[in-house]
Amino acid sequence: MASFQTEERSKLRRKWVDQAIALAMQNRWEEAVKVNQSILDLFPEDTDALNRRGRALTELGRYREAREAYQRTVELDPTNTIARKNLARLATLKVEEAPPSREKVDPRMFIAETGKTGVVTLIHPAARDVLAKVAAGDQVSLSIDGRTLKVETLTGELLGDIDPKVGQRLVELMRAGNQYAAAVMANEEGNLRIFIRETYQDPSNFGKISFPVRGEGPGIRPYIRETLLKYELEEEEEAEGEEGEFATDHEEEVEEPISIADELDDDSIAE
Numbered sequence: 001m002a003s004f005q006t007e008e009r010s011k012l013r014r015k016w017v018d019q020a021i022a023l024a025m026q027n028r029w030e031e032a033v034k035v036n037q038s039i040l041d042l043f044p045e046d047t048d049a050l051n052r053r054g055r056a057l058t059e060l061g062r063y064r065e066a067r068e069a070y071q072r073t074v075e076l077d078p079t080n081t082i083a084r085k086n087l088a089r090l091a092t093l094k095v096e097e098a099p100p101s102r103e104k105v106d107p108r109m110f111i112a113e114t115g116k117t118g119v120v121t122l123i124h125p126a127a128r129d130v131l132a133k134v135a136a137g138d139q140v141s142l143s144i145d146g147r148t149l150k151v152e153t154l155t156g157e158l159l160g161d162i163d164p165k166v167g168q169r170l171v172e173l174m175r176a177g178n179q180y181a182a183a184v185m186a187n188e189e190g191n192l193r194i195f196i197r198e199t200y201q202d203p204s205n206f207g208k209i210s211f212p213v214r215g216e217g218p219g220i221r222p223y224i225r226e227t228l229l230k231y232e233l234e235e236e237e238e239a240e241g242e243e244g245e246f247a248t249d250h251e252e253e254v255e256e257p258i259s260i261a262d263e264l265d266d267d268s269i270a271e
Contacts, residue, residue, distance in 0.1 A: 009042060012042070013039060013042065013043060013046075016035050016036075016038055016039045017039065017048075017049075019035045020032050020035040020036050020039070020049070020052055021052075023035060024052065024055070024056065027059070029056045029057075029059040029060050030056075030060065032052065032053075032056040033053055033056045033057060033060070036049045036050075036052045036053040036056065037053060040053070045076050047073045047076050047077050047080055047083070050069050050070070050072050050073040050076075050083070051069070051070065051073055051080070051082050051083055051086075053069045054066045054067075054069035054070040054073070054083070054086060055086070057069060058086070058090070058135070059135070063090055063093055066086070066090060067087060067090050067091075070083040070084075070086045070087045070090070071083075071087065074087065088189075089132045089187075090132065092128040092129045092131075092132045093129055093132050093133070110183070110185070110195055113197070114211075114213055115209040115210065115211055115212070115213065116197060116198040116210055116211065117195065117196065117197045117198070117211060118166065118195075118196050118210070118211035119185055119193055119194065119195050119196075120162050120163055120166050120193070120194050120196065121163070121191055121192070121193050121194075122151060122159060122160030122161060122162065122191075122192045122193075122194060123160060123161050123162075123163050124160050124161045125159065125160040125190060125191070125192055126157070126158055126159050126160055128190050130157060130158075130159065131159065131187060131190055131192055132187075133153075133157075134153065134159065134184050134187060134192070135184065135187060136184050136185060136186055136187060137183060137184065138153075138183060138184045139154060139181075139182070139183050140152060140153060140154070140159065140182050140183060140184060140194065141153075141154060141182065142162075142170070142174075142180055142182050142196070144171050144174060144175070147164070147167075147168050147171055148161055148162075148164070148167060148171070149161065149162040149166075149167035149168075149170050149171050149174075150162070151182065151192075151194055159192060160192060162194070166211075169210070170196070170210065173202075173205055173208060173210060176202055176204050176205050177200075177202025177203075177204060177205065178198060178200060178201055178202050178205055178210065179198075179199050179200035180196055180197060180198055180199060180210075181196070181197050181199050182194050182195065182196045182197070183195050196210075196211075198210045198211075
């Protein structure tokens with residue numbers, strides 16, 4: 001009888017985990033909080049559920065509750081990298097709550113396409129408490145200021161500048177009619193990486209490549225990993241000791257669709 005109950009509890013947990021991940025991918029954070037809490041009601045020491053709940057609460061701007069979730073994870077597992085990094089990020093915020101105003105992009109946005117997509121690390125980044133408010137997958141906007149290309153949140157808060165080696169080229173193309181979409185790819189200790197995609201090429205720019213594959217200089221790569229926008233993103237990659245997100249100079253450049261589901265199953269999110 002006890003064995004049967006344990007098996008049923010495990011099945012229920014797996015079902016809730018799948019629901020929680022699906023809700024997160026759909027940005028249904030209120031529901032994600034509730035489902036992860038249901039898991040914790042049965043398995044109060046489930047650090048994965050605590051981390052997912054912390055993420056959902058952060059997305060909702062409920063920073064105090066998010067800190068409590070991550071702190072509980074650290075109490076249960078002092079080496080949990082995901083919780084520790086998120087606690088450090090939340091510690092820079094000057095408010096306990098904020099309205100959930102971020103807008104997530106379609107994960108397909110992150111499919112690399114040679115010449116049309118690139119990744120840049122911002123220069124002159126905003127203060128840490130500003131950067132702490134954004135997370136991977138958040139949509140951002142590009143604005144021209146003279147010859148400088150700036151990156152802002154959708155509410156107009158400045159995040160930083162695109163390196164001139166890339167920015168000035170994009171500024172010229174934008175002024176000639178090109179259009180671009182941008183989103184946060186990773187936010188690591190004040191280093192914000194932005195993924196940019198050319199969404200429209202003006203006829204006057206025919207033959208002009210937004211992101212040259214050769215000679216683009218440091219800080220931009222046309223290649224991204226097969227699995228980018230996952231639930232805890234780069235924190236989990238580092239915790240598991242995997243390779244970096246970008247190809248090194250000797251790696252072959254490929255264009256592959258992002259497989260999110262593979263990174264979000266129960267095993268991949270377990271520490």
